[in-house]
Amino acid sequence: MRLKETGMTRQEMIDTCKKYMNEQFDRYPFIAERGEGMYLIDENGEKYLDFIGGIAVCADGHCPSEVVEAIKEQSETLIHASNYFYTIPQIQLAKLICESIGMEKIQFQNSGAEANEAMIKLARKYGVDNFGPERYNIVTAYSSFHGRTLATLTATGQPDSAIQKGYAPFMPGFKYAEFNNVQSFRDACDENTIAIMVEPIQGEGGVYPATKEFLQGLRDLCDEKGMLLLYDEVQSGWGRSGDLMAYITYDVKPDCVSMAKALGGGMPIAAMCTSEKLMNTFGPGAHGTTFGGNPVAAAAAIAEIHTMIDKKLPENAKKVGEYFRAELAKMPHVKEVRGLGQLNGVEFDSDIAAAVKHESADRHFLLTVVKPNVIRMVPPLIASEADCDQAVKILTESIKAVCGE
Numbered sequence: 306m307r308l309k310e311t312g313m314t315r316q317e318m319i320d321t322c323k324k325y326m327n328e329q330f331d332r333y334p335f336i337a338e339r340g341e342g343m344y345l346i347d348e349n350g351e352k353y354l355d356f357i358g359g360i361a362v363c364a365d366g367h368c369p370s371e372v373v374e375a376i377k378e379q380s381e382t383l384i385h386a387s388n389y390f391y392t393i394p395q396i397q398l399a400k401l402i403c404e405s406i407g408m409e410k411i412q413f414q415n416s417g418a419e420a421n422e423a424m425i426k427l428a429r430k431y432g433v434d435n436f437g438p439e440r441y442n443i444v445t446a447y448s449s450f451h452g453r454t455l456a457t458l459t460a461t462g463q464p465d466s467a468i469q470k471g472y473a474p475f476m477p478g479f480k481y482a483e484f485n486n487v488q489s490f491r492d493a494c495d496e497n498t499i500a501i502m503v504e505p506i507q508g509e510g511g512v513y514p515a516t517k518e519f520l521q522g523l524r525d526l527c528d529e530k531g532m533l534l535l536y537d538e539v540q541s542g543w544g545r546s547g548d549l550m551a552y553i554t555y556d557v558k559p560d561c562v563s564m565a566k567a568l569g570g571g572m573p574i575a576a577m578c579t580s581e582k583l584m585n586t587f588g589p590g591a592h593g594t595t596f597g598g599n600p601v602a603a604a605a606a607i608a609e610i611h612t613m614i615d616k617k618l619p620e621n622a623k624k625v626g627e628y629f630r631a632e633l634a635k636m637p638h639v640k641e642v643r644g645l646g647q648l649n650g651v652e653f654d655s656d657i658a659a660a661v662k663h664e665s666a667d668r669h670f671l672l673t674v675v676k677p678n679v680i681r682m683v684p685p686l687i688a689s690e691a692d693c694d695q696a697v698k699i700l701t702e703s704i705k706a707v708c709g710e
Contacts, residue, residue: 308336308348315348316653333666342686343692345671346537353669356696360673361508361540361648361683364567372570375608376601383600387594394603401610402576406550408562413576413598417539417565420575423592424502424563425456427577428533431586432499433472434530442498444563448486448510449503451537460502463510487513487522494530500560501527502535505551509540512643512650512678520557533560533583539575543567544613544686547623547646554645564685565662567686570609574602607625618686621648629682629693636701638680638708649682651700653657657707664703670696 306316315336322328335347344352355367365372379394386392399411414420425443430441445451447462458468459475469475480498483489490501501523507513527534536559536658541551544567548554552562561585567573575597596602613619628649633651634642641652653661654678665672675681684692 311482320656324421332495333590334669341364343688351363351669353666353673354692354695354699356682356688357671357673357682358683358685360566361545362569364544364686365570365609365616366685366687367571369570369606369612371612371658372572372605373583373667375604376572379601379604385599385601387595388597390672392598392600394607395598398598398603398607398610399605402578405610405614406548406553406562407558408578408580411576411578412584412587412592413574413603414565415596415602416452416575417537417563418454418457419594419597420539420563420565420577421451421457421460421502421537422454423577424535424537424561426578426592427561427583427586428500428535430591431533431583432584436499436675440499442478442480442491442495443500443502444480444482444493444498445502446504446510447481448507449481449515449537449607450507450509451504452539460570468637484510484513485519485632487526490523491526494526494532495655498530498532500533500652502537504539505543505555506541506645506648508648508681508683509675511634511676512648514557514643514648516644517555517557517648518553520552524557524559527560535559537561538562539565540683541645543610544619544622545646545648545683546619547626548619549613550588551645552631555693567613568609569602569606570612572602572605574598575607596664613686616687619646621688622686625688625690625693628690629648629696630687632693632697633700636697636704637710639656647684647686647688651680651682652676653678653680653704657704660707661700661703664706665699668699668703670699670702670703 338347338348345355429441445460449462451457451460459479461483480493482493542564546554561579591687630642640654643650658674658680673681
């Protein structure tokens with residue numbers, strides 16, 4: 306829908322939003338009306354180079370033709386039937402995902418938090434069913450982010466943070482350990498620990514990639530103690546790391562993995578993948594969803610995955626991401642550049658991230674802030690070196706403007 310079709314001005318639309326909606330985000334002060342490739346376009350036709358990408362969602366850019374056509378075709382045939390019925394897109398997608406990433410079984414959800422919630426439930430039920438009612442503890446990492454449901458919020462290792470404030474008492478059974486420190490995780494585990502759950506690349510926590518040694522150490526620890534290794538790949542999965550999944554990049558396979566964001570090409574769909582043996586823990590009625598893997602979202606996801614593979618988007622993310630981080634490191638007031646593939650973080654030498662964000666927006670470049678001194682950039686995986694050069698140019702100008710240089 307275009308703003309002119311509503312008969313309202315930009316400010317009137319924003320005021321209507323504020324009147325009726327519970328605002329949780331620091332929104333940019335324009336209407337995101339259209340999207341094309343690397344760009345968001347506002348109501349006046351102004352283009353913004355988008356390195357938010359729907360928060361790591363739009364892997365093939367905005368409105369890729371293959372996904373658009375898949376949505377159109379499926380929506381004219383069947384939009385929803387529920388999971389009481391076999392639907393062709395869902396079944397085809399299940400096969401495509403499992404065969405593409407080397408997993409055996411899948412269960413669909415609608416969001417990353419739902420997928421993580423399902424993964425947590427599966428691990429706890431596996432522990433109780435196989436080892437007794439006390440074995441349900443899960444160890445996660447400090448600075449992690451796993452979602453905003455009560456269970457995933459408890460799993461999020463940010464005690465006393467704003468996102469956890471006011472929701473106590475939290476669910477029992479969670480402990481936190483230091484990311485990239487195997488001994489810290491070993492110390493946090495006890496005889497009632499059934500699983501370790503980590504992000505291969507911490508996104509919301511400041512963009513911290515795991516080391517290969519850390520993930521291998523967790524794999525060995527879980528094998529030694531008879532525990533499950535769970536990966537939250539909601540943000541790092543589907544091309545973002547430079548492979549279809551980050552565990553392929555690291556060559557350290559989990560027992561169970563969650564996914565969402567880039568999976569649907571912009572449509573809301575998520576999933577949890579695991580082995581047949583582990584998935585059998587969920588018998589009939591143990592877990593379910595009304596909308597998970599609905600035909601339209603599934604059709605979009607099929608188109609997105611085929612396009613991602615055909616266009617070699619993970620390979621492009623790896624190549625261009627390495628180039629981008631090397632260029633970012635040359636900017637002024639940069640303390641550290643972190644990332645993998647096209648999940649990039651820049652830590653400044655002072656708390657200027659929010660100011661840089663707004664200054665960059667004035668220059669038609671979009672990014673997110675994850676800490677007072679850290680910005681995150683997760684562009685569509687189609688981003689070229691020229692796109693990255695433009696991003697660095699605008700960022701450099703914005704940093705100098707903020708710092709009065």
